[in-house]
Amino acid sequence: MNLQSGDPVSSTSSSPVSSLPANLKGRKVVLVNHSDSLGGAAVVSFRLLQALRKIGVDARMVVYTKTSDEANVADTGTRFFRGLAFIMERLGILPAVGFKYVNLYKVSTGDFALNIHRHPWVKEADIVCLNWINQGLMSLGGIRKLHRMGKKIVWTLHDMWAMTGICHHAYECENYVLECGHCPFLASPYSNDLSHRYWKKKHKLYQEVSIKYVTVSNWLEKLASKSSLLRDADVRTIHNAFPVDQFYTAPPRNLYSFLTPEKPNIILFGAARLDDPIKGLDYMIDALNYIFDNYPVLASKTAVYFFGAMKNPQALDQLRFSHRCFGLINDFKIIRYLCSISKVMVSSSLYETLGGTLIEGQAGGAIPVTFAPDGRADVVKHLQNGYVARYKDSRDLAEGILWALKSDITREELHQSVADRFSAPVIARRYAELFSEILAEDPSKN
Template identity: 45%
Template sequence: MRVTLINKSDSTGGAAVVSMRLVNALRDAGIDARMLVTEKKTDSPHVALAAQPLMMRRAFLAERLAIFARLGFKRENLFKVDTCGDGVALWRHPWVRDADIICLNWVNQGVLSLRGIRRLAETGKKIVWTMHDMWCMTGVCHHAGTCDGFRSHCGNCPLMGSRKSPRDLSFRTWQRKDDLRRHTGIHYVAVSNWLAERAAASSLLADADMTVIPNAFPLDEKYTPRPDNTGKTVRLLIGAARLDDPIKGLPILIEASQLLAEQPGGQRRYRLITYGGLKNPAALDGIAIPHTHLGTIPPSRIREAYDNADIVVSTSLYETLPGTLVEGQAYGCVPVAFDRGGQADIIDHGKTGCIVPFADDIHAAAAGIADGIASAAANLMTEETRHTMFEAVRSKFAAPAVAARYTDLFSRILRQ
């Protein structure tokens, strides 16, 4: 079986990382898997550029310029809006022509146009589209947040600013996606049950063929006990590519730290470790417990960060499938997170972590996180819990398990 994945990059961004892991997992399972990208940074022989650099640059600029004009030449949301308005002619690429299955991933910003995806379908190739966010079910955004437009049809998009209208760019892109859906037999993969539920509630994908398969993670084959934290300090860890991205809910974390500090002995009991980029270094001001910021750390040092923590925290307002929680469990950190996203696919509340009800009110949300941390510290920082967490994530997220599920899906689609 020959499978060609298509993604913007082989290393930049979350979708790139997990797509590259999937290529390797499929190859380890005996599948001839390869990936086409418009940004190649690894030396993998199984990754190739989708086209000549000039062609890829032209497609990227053409799409961005069209969006820029529709935004009234304002840059604020330029890279929050995507349309698949332009792309390269991938249906002509030898790796596409030779493939049995085409697996689309994150294909915006000049990789493929919606017309190009339709051309791929017209070749007769079976197409699977792995969704890493909500873009396939919305007009132009990757996460709808509190907007419910995707449930009926898009238009009056908040991202369009002063240019929003009932028939704005979001509505027109929604129409083009609807036309694509009606004329192609794409099978969609959601990386979490939460994302599949959002798709089922959308006007675009409510009736789509869909399977839930999580992302693969590089996990140890066997559980290795780690020493108990014999000190009196509970070490909290939170990290992200960009820690002060509004989606990450940093203000909630800061207020939760203040609530922890107010507990009897809280200043001595808790210590916070953060990592990731910061657009505004002052965003961490207000943390009320002892705190260390590691900055941006390379993947080779991620394991070290988890080894020096007891609890991994996520205050994200929503997340498709938060990898820090999977990695945290695998490396012995108890996860604490909201119930808004793919967290429920990772955490078995009370057994492998704490899931906290999300609240729109920041004070209530922070109180929930603080309570979850206190509960995890009191009840779940045990060797038994760490072993249970490892076995749970390995059974669901280890590369062989994920590759087997994709192989079954591809085989089933090819028999249709």
């Protein structure tokens, strides 16, 4: 039976609070993230907040930049001091990266951060769950202050920053396995560079402060287990929460007429910024052009829909396929609709910590096709619920798209495959179990 409505599934008759672990009832949890809506980590952290509250956890969220009108989200510091902290940290990094803007936001130090220990919600909290805390929000010293206040700390890792000296993603560099230094993002070729100095600061902090680490994918957990900073730490994988029950596999009629499919087959590709080099748009275009040149009949029945911002709109000029680009879409209802009318969802990114668009695509019944040397391996099982192409191989990516266009996997099967693993209630329960475990380690909290 098709899921025809975007309405959430009905809740059970039992009270959410009654099913919480006993030692978590009445306890307060604060999530910390740079924003409540800007960026991937913000979206999933906000979803986690909502999911935790739905199962009865007394959770709130403190952010650097608040854009929603959610009563359980608050920002910290004044606008002036938030801006000052951000600018001062970037100015401190600028000389280290050789005044090259291209690397300026690939690293963070945490200096000049606002920190959150004075916020009343944090003072009341039993557990503080850190998420993406860079660019002016939290410093290493701020984490130490939370520990000294007696807070139980969980740190959900959305990238590699906690396990490296300063970078958010190490790419091919493996210096973090031993000790950071000779950082490829810095202008200095020396071992005792900025990355090594901050590696030492993190190493000292982790020796002094008890932290439970959560990675959003098994791939990220494996990287943590290799790293010199976290290989002996308590690290486990809990995926991001997705509102899977709000997706439908058959689009409602007469909705969003401007998005009406132009062809029988729709291929969907989305990102916050489509032409960010890390999203691998060139591989996608090469794969599609191969299909267009070699399978003209199939290509004539297929269109490609793109959504996301673009700095260079001409980046799609080389694509020979029929296509439309809708720009950045902030309306979740439209994303749901696009997933429900698409046959295939493609990710050609060079890396993803998990692969949210693939999960959302499957929730709407679209078959995922992707490279997966990373967190996307948790989402797509080759030739079962999608196609995993050889890394950076446009021809194999094309083969995956062809396979998906001809596949008879039902949309309901795809929806259920992510509902079982990534739905918000499932993930919220796993966090509740972790919070209960932390409190059980300290009898004074029981």
